[in-house]
Amino acid sequence: MNKGLGHLFDIANKEKRTIIGLMSGTSLDGLDIALCEFSGHGTQTQLHLRQFTTMPYDAAFKQEVKAIFSKWQVDLEKVCLLHAYIGSFHAELINQSLQQWGITPAEVDVIASHGQTIYHAPASLHGIAGMPNATLQIGDGDHISVKTGIITLSDFRQKHIAAGGEGAPLAVYGDYLLFSKLGQNRIMLNIGGIANFTFLPGDLDTTRIFSTDVGPGNTLMDAYVQAHFPGTYYDADSKIAARGRYSPALVDALLDHPFFEQGFPKTTGPELFNLLYLEEAQRKSGTTGLAPEDVMASLNRFSASGICQALDRTLQGEEFEIYLSGGGMHNPLLLQNINELLGKVEVRDTAELGVPPDAKEAVLFATLANECLVGERIDFGPGQMRVPSVLMGKISLPA
Numbered sequence: 345m346n347k348g349l350g351h352l353f354d355i356a357n358k359e360k361r362t363i364i365g366l367m368s369g370t371s372l373d374g375l376d377i378a379l380c381e382f383s384g385h386g387t388q389t390q391l392h393l394r395q396f397t398t399m400p401y402d403a404a405f406k407q408e409v410k411a412i413f414s415k416w417q418v419d420l421e422k423v424c425l426l427h428a429y430i431g432s433f434h435a436e437l438i439n440q441s442l443q444q445w446g447i448t449p450a451e452v453d454v455i456a457s458h459g460q461t462i463y464h465a466p467a468s469l470h471g472i473a474g475m476p477n478a479t480l481q482i483g484d485g486d487h488i489s490v491k492t493g494i495i496t497l498s499d500f501r502q503k504h505i506a507a508g509g510e511g512a513p514l515a516v517y518g519d520y521l522l523f524s525k526l527g528q529n530r531i532m533l534n535i536g537g538i539a540n541f542t543f544l545p546g547d548l549d550t551t552r553i554f555s556t557d558v559g560p561g562n563t564l565m566d567a568y569v570q571a572h573f574p575g576t577y578y579d580a581d582s583k584i585a586a587r588g589r590y591s592p593a594l595v596d597a598l599l600d601h602p603f604f605e606q607g608f609p610k611t612t613g614p615e616l617f618n619l620l621y622l623e624e625a626q627r628k629s630g631t632t633g634l635a636p637e638d639v640m641a642s643l644n645r646f647s648a649s650g651i652c653q654a655l656d657r658t659l660q661g662e663e664f665e666i667y668l669s670g671g672g673m674h675n676p677l678l679l680q681n682i683n684e685l686l687g688k689v690e691v692r693d694t695a696e697l698g699v700p701p702d703a704k705e706a707v708l709f710a711t712l713a714n715e716c717l718v719g720e721r722i723d724f725g726p727g728q729m730r731v732p733s734v735l736m737g738k739i740s741l742p743a
Contacts, residue, residue: 535672
């Protein structure tokens with residue numbers, strides 16, 4: 345047997361597996377690195393989060409990625425180069441983190457890498473007849489495995505698409521395994537660049553579970569800040585938006601799009617919700633003269649409104665616990681708007697469930713890797729477009 349495959353076989357037969365989960369989101373804050381220990385699989389999965397850190401990206405790296413992110417036309421050579429560069433760069437950040445933690449690469453069984461999304465193109469968005477759902481994440485897994493010496497699983501989203509999904513959201517798989525609870529209806533709400541949630545019914549009926557994008561989280565706010573406040577990448581502590589007042593007319597115009605009327609599940613991205621989208625909404629609502637602070641306040645309210653409208657459609661009067669994660673939870677005005685729009689529904693965070701909210705997405709990809717190694721496909725019932733019953737991850741062996 346190939347030595348690498350033999351090692352993979354030994355890992356799959358271990359009682360406990362040490363897996364690093366990686367997440368690099370569209371906000372480009374940095375690389376989230378979660379060192380996790382797993383035993384079991386499926387509904388018997390037991391997780392222990394040993395370490396977590398976010399290795400920040402510098403301005404130069406952010407600019408390189410932004411040059412090819414969510415654009416119809418880009419420099420193909422730059423895409424090619426960054427695919428290799430990001431894999432090697434992420435490997436360096438992993439090696440640095442392991443050294444800081446006093447852990448050798450030999451103590452880690454596998455790495456689960458999300459990669460860096462540069463384009464998301466579900467058929468519902470691209471509208472090109474005869475062409476499938478598609479998505480592209482760069483940051484090659486072979487470069488990670490060779491430069492860390494650790495088996496790497498990557499490119500998770502392609503199997504989801506091949507099986508009939510849209511490649512997102514993938515949180516439903518980990519959410520179901522880690523956070524379902526008999527007798528308690530739960531909504532796992534994640535506010536990253538795009539906001540999404542997983543619906544977990546308290547009867548544990550997998551045919552009722554779904555995960556869906558609901559609209560912008562931070563992506564439009566971040567894009568506007570970067571365009572109008574040079575040197576600033578996001579609205580820290582809502583300081584800019586808090587100085588403004590939202591325009592109901594602009595918020596209504598931003599919500600006036602067929603995406604918000606589509607059923608669940610659905611996916612979206614900055615390919616739709618970008619500055620051109622904002623400019624069109626301002627033109628339709630006659631708000632092109634708004635001060636930048638008022639535009640930021642309006643974008644903040646818009647994100648909250650999209651999230652809460654989707655939650656209202658799902659809750660339909662039932663009692664649910666809502667658990668929050670993602671960078672949006674650090675935006676106090678966004679949370680204020682959500683709480684105001686939801687009314688009496690309390691929003692908590694995933695720390696109460698044993699996973700720090702900033703670490704959740706990296707932990708979820710580590711969970712997907714654990715399932716790929718030792719799990720069985722979860723039956724989410726008929727309608728594979730809803731939640732494909734697949735195991736995900738392409739395996740890269742070290743040299």
